[in-house]
Amino acid sequence: MSASGSAIIAADALPPGEPYVAGQLAASPQQPDTKRVVVGGVGGGGMATEHQLLSTAVHETMPGKYVRPVSQRPRLTEVVSDACIPVVDLASPDRAAVVSAIGDACRTHGFFQVKNHGIDSTLLTAVMAVARDFFRLPAEEKAKLYSDDPARKIRLSTSFNVRKETVHNWRDYLRLHCYPLDQFVPDWPSNPASFKEIMSKYCVEVRELGFRLYAAISESLGLEEGYIKKTMGEQEQHMAVNFYPQCPEPELTYGLPAHTDPNALTILLMDDQVAGLQVLNGGKWIAVNPQPGALVINIGDQLQALSNGKYRSVWHRAVVNSDRERMSVASFLCPCNSVELGPAAKLVTEESPAVYRNYTYDEYYNKFWSRNLDQEHCLELFRT
Numbered sequence: 001m002s003a004s005g006s007a008i009i010a011a012d013a014l015p016p017g018e019p020y021v022a023g024q025l026a027a028s029p030q031q032p033d034t035k036r037v038v039v040g041g042v043g044g045g046g047m048a049t050e051h052q053l054l055s056t057a058v059h060e061t062m063p064g065k066y067v068r069p070v071s072q073r074p075r076l077t078e079v080v081s082d083a084c085i086p087v088v089d090l091a092s093p094d095r096a097a098v099v100s101a102i103g104d105a106c107r108t109h110g111f112f113q114v115k116n117h118g119i120d121s122t123l124l125t126a127v128m129a130v131a132r133d134f135f136r137l138p139a140e141e142k143a144k145l146y147s148d149d150p151a152r153k154i155r156l157s158t159s160f161n162v163r164k165e166t167v168h169n170w171r172d173y174l175r176l177h178c179y180p181l182d183q184f185v186p187d188w189p190s191n192p193a194s195f196k197e198i199m200s201k202y203c204v205e206v207r208e209l210g211f212r213l214y215a216a217i218s219e220s221l222g223l224e225e226g227y228i229k230k231t232m233g234e235q236e237q238h239m240a241v242n243f244y245p246q247c248p249e250p251e252l253t254y255g256l257p258a259h260t261d262p263n264a265l266t267i268l269l270m271d272d273q274v275a276g277l278q279v280l281n282g283g284k285w286i287a288v289n290p291q292p293g294a295l296v297i298n299i300g301d302q303l304q305a306l307s308n309g310k311y312r313s314v315w316h317r318a319v320v321n322s323d324r325e326r327m328s329v330a331s332f333l334c335p336c337n338s339v340e341l342g343p344a345a346k347l348v349t350e351e352s353p354a355v356y357r358n359y360t361y362d363e364y365y366n367k368f369w370s371r372n373l374d375q376e377h378c379l380e381l382f383r384t
């Protein structure tokens with residue numbers, strides 16, 4: 001996996017005022033791995049500021065602070081584009097086959113797609129449309145919601161954690177807490193006018209789908225159907241509406257670098273026109289090709305722990321491209337902060353002793369956000 005943050009050669013540490021020409025490799029004795037590109041070539045007349053939202057401008061050149069050193073670049077030509085992430089038809093009348101397919105996918109890929117999941121396609125289309133409209137709002141409107149404080153429950157931000165990272169990511173995102181809805185919705189964006197209504201409806205349906213998947217995943221582990229839902233307690237639900245603008249140099253950067261999800265289960269609504277999600281499998285990056293109407297599901301760190309390491313919370317990343325912007329909407333089901341997490345008692349035996357110690361989600365989540373995205377798997381810090 002990626003080296004620790006300290007190994008990153010900060011492109012933004014290059015001398016200010018020294019412009020780099022996009023696409024040109026310039027040999028630098030101190031930073032031989034760093035491709036230099038034009039800094040500050042932000043279109044739309046905007047001045048490049050330290051943490052400017054990407055979605056407020058058109059970018060013809062890429063600021064150096066987004067450029068990864070050679071060893072950390074996505075190497076897009078090596079990505080396997082025709083591999084298959086398992087697809088599960090949730091409307092199949094053969095429940096045992098569905099449970100078994102989900103169990104296999106959690107073990108082998110940590111990812112699967114679901115079709116016939118019960119969320120109406122017109123709602124999915126409306127979610128993507130209102131999300132896109134949100135990112136098209138004027139800069140002044142978006143500036144009202146901007147924050148780089150990860151503790152804020154409603155915030156529009158950029159990259160991942162601009163306060164900590166040395167190299168930034170080619171992404172803006174709106175992060176919303178979603179449960180209980182009546183507590184958070186009043187503070188959600190009221191522009192576009194239909195945002196609150198469409199997103200609230202989606203949040204309710206996605207939560208229900210998550211609980212149905214919990215039941216199937218519990219059964220696939222040989223646990224009672226209600227085990228995961230009960231163990232996770234009164235769950236929080238968060239949403240990240242991701243916007244990845246067209247990028248002049250997709251080979252040099254990420255929308256999101258490799259990471260695992262700290263929560264229990266993630267349900268991702270992807271742009272069905274533009275690919276960008278990639279999953280690590282057998283040492284290779286596999287592109288997840290969008291299937292119209294399908295949702296992408298992945299196991300988060302908490303289900304890897306609960307399954308005592310049988311199911312995998314795998315590394316995944318989002319890459320960007322030069323001709324199309326891309327969007328995704330990630331819904332995260334998160335355990336209640338105070339419940340005790342760790343391997344399910346039934347899955348701990350003499351032959352398979354506990355791989356992880358017990359802890360609270362509060363402890364885990366704080367640890368996750370205190371680090372950089374591309375460090376070692378956070379669960380490694382909770383091994384017995």
Ligand SMILES: O=C(O)CCC(=O)C(=O)O
Nearest residue numbers: 240242276277318328330
């Ligand atoms: O945009 C994507 O495809 C991936 C998003 C993701 O991994 C995240 O929001 O954590």
